[in-house]
Amino acid sequence: MVQNRLLWALLTVVVGGLQALDSGALRAGSGAQALIVLGIAAPALALALTAKWEVWLIALIVGAGLLVWARVISLVSLNALHIGMMVPAMYIFFVCRLEKSVGAGGPGGAGATRA
Secondary structure, three states: OHHHHHHHHHHHHHHHHHHHHHHOHHHOOHHHHHHHHHHHHHHHHHHHHOOOHHHHHHHHHHHHHHHHHHHHHOOOOOOOHHHHHHHHHHHHHHHHHHHHHHHOOOOOOOOOOOO
């Protein structure tokens, strides 16, 4: 499971970085660039370092907020910068859904009955 989270953390950094480059982050000011780096790193680090989905969700919200802040203070239009947050959001959504389905009687879950 840890290797899976590390892969998703790496994917978050790659997709977020590519989206930042495509949005024109290199032309933004240094303050906006720092916010972009922190915004991409927050959910990636949370995915890599902990297994608690609550921490992942908080890191995702903080990361999205930092990216919005970067868009506000930047003199360059950073269109579609938030797309980089889709990768950790998808992982968090699917993990939460899988935990609920397993706990509600999925294969080997708590609700499974044995004859």
